[in-house]
Amino acid sequence: MRRRCRAHHFFGQLVSLAGTWMQQIAMIWLAYRLSNSAFVLGTIGFASQIPILIFASIGGVWTDRLDRRRLLMWTQALSMLQAIVLAALAWQEWVSPGLLMGLALFLGCINALDVPARQAIAIQLVDDPDDLPNAIALNSLLMNSARFVGPALAGFVVAAVGEAICFLLHALSYLAVLIALGAIRITVLPNRSMPTPDGSSPVAV
Template sequence: MGSGTFRALGHRNFRLYAGGMTVSLAGTWMQQLAQSWLVYRLTHSEWMLGLTWFCANIPILLLSPITGLVADRYPRRRIVLYAQTAAMIQAVILAILTLTGHIQVWQVLSLAVVLGIASAFDIPGRQALFVHLVGKEDLVNAISLNSAVFNSARVIGPPIAGFVVAKLGEGTCFALNALSFLAVIFSLVAMDVVEPPPQGSSETPLERIAQGFRYAWGTKAIRVLLVTAGAASLAAAPASALAPVFAEEIFHRGAQGLGMLSGALGLGAILGTLSLAGRRGAKGLHWVILLSTLGMGGGFIAYSWSSSFPISLGIMTFLGTCIFRQNAANNTAIQTHVEDHFRGRVMGLYSMMVIGMLPVGSLLSGAMASAIGSRWTTTIGGFASLFAAAFVYFHRRTLQTWLDL
């Protein structure tokens, strides 16, 4: 359906999705920055920053095998709609507690868990929905544009959040995020999606979950891609979880500096993912994954020891290009050839690796930073990326065979 970088937008359903998600994700990024800043303002604890990320993402690690099965069993659009509605309710409660001055750290952590549960259902459902929005012909383009949408919101949301937090406080950011969910809820309701009925099965849910694990583990290329995704996510955790420490204590730029760092990362991500959007097939993506993971390693090490805020903004732009180019290429490599009746379960495992590893990495990052400092902790993340790149290089022929199918 057409050609070029933005051809997936030729599909009405994907246009609705992209428009609604851009608004909603901008609000989500605003909340994420404001939440980190709120926790750091209340506690001044690197450990608590790590614990906050842990609470927000641990449900994804624990529940994704189940929610992946749900995405294979029930209408995916409906799953995403319910999950987005639950996330909106969570944002409303967080806004009310903060604006009324009753917010406490334990409440932030509890609501982060609630959001994590909603995300555990949303991510595999949303990833498995793409093929029904654009068809297989434009699936590669849709995945790349989705990542660009995600990171366009990252460019818009955090700088606005930094300004709003500095002028109006965290509660206003939470309220704006709650309003932003209306855009994506409207877009999902307005879609006209035809989803094939799920395949009947006499197996129990546990047997079907185990079947998904066996399929993913038994397909060597998927196994390699999932391990790479998990390793890259762990490696990126220190820079994400400790960003408020770099913004406040190292660069002395406060909440607005934190927003600028996050925005720079998002700008790089847009550049990286749009460069993939013009591809029609998956051939050669193993080299994209390898070089991007290698770039992550060098970027994290450089960022961890930079003393210049402008240079660090440039490094973050480079890191955004590498991180999200690797992520989009990995996602595309899996989705292009995965069997559709396993798609939800495999994407559940993928979300475990990409998002679910963040709580582990964040908790480790907070503990390590308390012991050896934020700079050394981020450096270790850089070396972890280099090891992940070596792993991809070792399995390059397996990936090439899979991608050439």
């Protein structure tokens, strides 16, 4: 059962990451279509990444102090809400470059918490420490596979049905992660202890 939950988690992460790349490409395309400006295009990309550069270290500290599964459920739910808002604005043709920048910045702030938590929880899903290198390699494979699949899917979807559907598909992709996170149960390992130099009471590390 635990192995099945881990498989569902990694599959959900693949779907969600592919959806994230779909949205990124669709946002960039929509921004350029609305503004015909390379500056706006670059600004939206900058707005989505600068929060990670600034706040990712703080997010890593919070990840160590909070329940990672619950934190991921919150970040994924907020990211899904952002995608739904973006899809609604694009569907009603109310979207503007300024709104795209604001939503990109909002998603970047969420990712500053989501990325460290996602990396850390992958380690907690491993029972045997000998399997840890395989888990890390699998996590990297998922991220690179999504980077390959997501933009290609975005190109087909945007060309066929438009940006709004692309954003909606991205929102739906978060359901896979939320369902997987709701199913898994993470066992918190006890702290290891090391004896003090004088052989007295051990010190937790």
